[in-house]
Amino acid sequence: MSNTQAEKGSEAKIRRAYDALIRTLQLEAICLHTGKASFASKFPPPPGEVLPLDLERSAEYKSTEKGFTVRHTYKLDIKRGESGKRYARIECSFIVEYRSGKPMTDELFEIFEKVNLPLNTWPYFREFVQNSTVRMGLPPLVLPVFQVSR
Numbered sequence: 001m002s003n004t005q006a007e008k009g010s011e012a013k014i015r016r017a018y019d020a021l022i023r024t025l026q027l028e029a030i031c032l033h034t035g036k037a038s039f040a041s042k043f044p045p046p047p048g049e050v051l052p053l054d055l056e057r058s059a060e061y062k063s064t065e066k067g068f069t070v071r072h073t074y075k076l077d078i079k080r081g082e083s084g085k086r087y088a089r090i091e092c093s094f095i096v097e098y099r100s101g102k103p104m105t106d107e108l109f110e111i112f113e114k115v116n117l118p119l120n121t122w123p124y125f126r127e128f129v130q131n132s133t134v135r136m137g138l139p140p141l142v143l144p145v146f147q148v149s150r
Contacts, residue, residue: 018111024101027120035092037132050081059113067100072121076129090132094121115148122146
């Protein structure tokens with residue numbers, strides 16, 4: 001068997017295990033773990049200035065008796081257009097509890113954190129960002145829907 005055939009067989013095995021996990025998966029709870037919104041700049045940018053965004057995500061899981069728990073963290077930097085310096089940061093973490101008839105593994109979590117996890121937490125992050133920007137005296141920032149690319 002060639003390496004390519006072995007890789008395809010391994011990918012198919014992982015895909016089957018992932019599909020089996022997803023079929024038994026139930027979202028039990030989601031809650032805000034930490035939340036922070038802060039300015040890095042002393043003064044606001046001029047009205048109408050384009051403020052580029054930079055988003056980082058990270059996640060980790062731990063197995064539980066009935067499934068697994070995930071801590072999913074988002075960090076959004078709002079930058080000054082020309083300088084690229086950070087103007088403000090909004091960050092938060094969510095604790096998400098899942099019930100599953102199949103165990104989570106590191107291999108499966110690599111897929112899960114890119115595909116399913118954001119679909120569950122992104123709407124909560126969008127709401128947190130929109131509320132935070134308004135409370136910071138900024139125009140409401142509405143993030144786009146999360147899209148999974150294949």
